[in-house]
Amino acid sequence: MQLPQIRLQSTVARISIATTPPVQEIEQPPAELEIRQPPAQLQIETTPGKLTIDQTKAWEDMDLKHIFRRIEEFAEQGYQDWLAGMARLSEQGDELMRIEDGGNPIADQAKENSEPPMYEFNIGWIPSLFSVKTNYEPAKVHIDVQARRPMIQARPNPPLLRYTPGKVEIDLAQRPTLKIDVVNLKLANANQFETSI
Incomplete structure (x- = not known):
C-alpha cells in the first residue's frame, strides 16, 4: 500500500x-x-727649573783663580809669612841673647836660614773630588682648568x-x-x- x-x-x-x-x-x-660645546679654559703657569753649577773650587785647584781671589790669598799668605818671620826672629834673638848657655846658635841659625824648607808630596787629584758643586731646583707647573657645560637645545616633533x-x-x-x-x-x-x- x-x-x-x-x-x-x-x-x-x-x-x-x-x-x-x-x-x-x-x-x-x-x-x-642642537649641541654646542664651549671650549674649556686652560691656564698653565710654569716656573722653569733652575740648575746652578759652581766651578770656583775646581778652577782654584787648577790654579786658574780670579784676580781678586789671588790678591786675597797673597795678602793672607804675606801676613802669615810676616808673623812666622817675626816669630822666627824673636826666637833666634832669644837664642843669641843666651849665647853664654853654650852651643853654637850662630851656625845653627845660618843653617836654618839658608836651607830651603822640605815640601811634602803626595798623590792628589786636580781638580779635587766634589770640587764642582751643583744645585737644582725642579720646575713647578700650575694647571688651572675651568670646564664648561655643553649647551643642548632639543625640539621634539610630535608623531x-x-x-x-x-x-x-x-x-x-x-x-x-x-x-x-x-x-x-x-x-x-x-x-x-x-x-x-
Missing part, C-alpha cells in the same frame, strides 16, 4: 562576511637637536598618525528555501482526496 507522503526539502541560509582590516600608520619625525578604519560587509549569500511536496495522494473526486491530511 502506498501511503501518501509529504516531502520537505529545505536549503539553509548562508551569510557572507567580507572584512577590510583597519590600517594605522605612525611616523615619528626625529627630534631637532604623525594616520588611521584608516576597517570595514565589515555582511551579505546574504544564499537565501533559505523550503520545498513541500506531497506524494501518493490520489483524488477521489474533484474536491476530496482519498486520505485526509
Whole structure:
C-alpha cells in the first residue's frame, strides 16, 4: 500500500562576511637637536727649573783663580809669612841673647836660614773630588682648568598618525528555501482526496 507522503526539502541560509582590516600608520619625525660645546679654559703657569753649577773650587785647584781671589790669598799668605818671620826672629834673638848657655846658635841659625824648607808630596787629584758643586731646583707647573657645560637645545616633533578604519560587509549569500511536496495522494473526486491530511 502506498501511503501518501509529504516531502520537505529545505536549503539553509548562508551569510557572507567580507572584512577590510583597519590600517594605522605612525611616523615619528626625529627630534631637532642642537649641541654646542664651549671650549674649556686652560691656564698653565710654569716656573722653569733652575740648575746652578759652581766651578770656583775646581778652577782654584787648577790654579786658574780670579784676580781678586789671588790678591786675597797673597795678602793672607804675606801676613802669615810676616808673623812666622817675626816669630822666627824673636826666637833666634832669644837664642843669641843666651849665647853664654853654650852651643853654637850662630851656625845653627845660618843653617836654618839658608836651607830651603822640605815640601811634602803626595798623590792628589786636580781638580779635587766634589770640587764642582751643583744645585737644582725642579720646575713647578700650575694647571688651572675651568670646564664648561655643553649647551643642548632639543625640539621634539610630535608623531604623525594616520588611521584608516576597517570595514565589515555582511551579505546574504544564499537565501533559505523550503520545498513541500506531497506524494501518493490520489483524488477521489474533484474536491476530496482519498486520505485526509
